[in-house]
Amino acid sequence: MASEKSGSLSLEGFTFSESWEKKRKRAKKIVEILTKTHPREKLLIGDPYRTLIHCIISQRMRDEVTYNVWEELFKRYGDIETIATTPVEEMQKFLRKSGVGLWKTKGEWIVKASQIILERYGGKVPDSLDELMKLPGIGRKCANIVLAYGLGRQAIPVDTHVNRISKRLGLAPPRVQPERVEDYLRELIPREKWIYVNHAMVDHGRAICKPVKPKCESCPLRELCPYAKGLVTDEDIKGNSKKGGK
Numbered sequence: 001m002a003s004e005k006s007g008s009l010s011l012e013g014f015t016f017s018e019s020w021e022k023k024r025k026r027a028k029k030i031v032e033i034l035t036k037t038h039p040r041e042k043l044l045i046g047d048p049y050r051t052l053i054h055c056i057i058s059q060r061m062r063d064e065v066t067y068n069v070w071e072e073l074f075k076r077y078g079d080i081e082t083i084a085t086t087p088v089e090e091m092q093k094f095l096r097k098s099g100v101g102l103w104k105t106k107g108e109w110i111v112k113a114s115q116i117i118l119e120r121y122g123g124k125v126p127d128s129l130d131e132l133m134k135l136p137g138i139g140r141k142c143a144n145i146v147l148a149y150g151l152g153r154q155a156i157p158v159d160t161h162v163n164r165i166s167k168r169l170g171l172a173p174p175r176v177q178p179e180r181v182e183d184y185l186r187e188l189i190p191r192e193k194w195i196y197v198n199h200a201m202v203d204h205g206r207a208i209c210k211p212v213k214p215k216c217e218s219c220p221l222r223e224l225c226p227y228a229k230g231l232v233t234d235e236d237i238k239g240n241s242k243k244g245g246k
């Protein structure tokens with residue numbers, strides 16, 4: 001086997017044995033197949049501010065509801081200047097009436113993040129993960145979403161689909177945190193493909209590699225997937241394995 005480590009990443013936590021070299025080759029093929037199966041010719045590379053607000057609203061929300069509320073919010077308030085000067089209570093009321101969960105917190109985040117972007121960054125959404133993560137309501141996943149889909153940078157947002165599928169595919173050890181999953185994917189997948197990974201895995205997760213009962217028999221990744229071969233299980237991913245993570 002090749003060296004056990006690649007940077008700060010280790011092969012120790014995987015449930016099966018595979019060198020970095022083989023993993024990289026497999027990852028490359030997986031991404032090729034995924035982007036062919038779930039093509040997105042035009043990725044949503046748009047306004048970073050609107051992407052950021054969308055991400056705040058979307059937390060623990062269904063996509064359709066998020067989209068409608070987001071659209072309505074911009075119809076009603078228009079731009080960052082108006083949103084930044086809207087009283088927090090008014091924004092909270094709007095979100096609550098629109099059926100948004102965590103409306104109180106999100107209302108505050110939306111107004112405060114807008115004020116900070118105006119005051120500290122001259123109205124321009126910052127172009128760095130660290131700066132983005134200083135904004136209220138913006139964690140690592142949202143920061144990566146803004147970088148990828150708002151600014152067109154190569155970034156890999158890790159949401160629940162990317163986390164689960166990467167682990168089933170043995171591209172990240174089953175027990176690591178999403179932040180670490182991102183590190184493994186960045187290590188294994190060629191940089192110019194990073195921007196496609198989230199979209200492709202989200203589509204794949206909705207259509208085939210579902211949280212419960214993934215459709216392995218009809219999956220185009222079957223031959224490349226350790227989960228389909230019984231080498232990784234959902235119990236491993238939940239951390240209930242008796243194998244001790246090896």
Ligand code: SF4
Pocket residue numbers: 165168169208209210214215216217219220221222225226227228
């Ligand atoms: S073979 Fe099964 S577990 Fe593997 S990616 Fe496909 S659906 Fe998911």
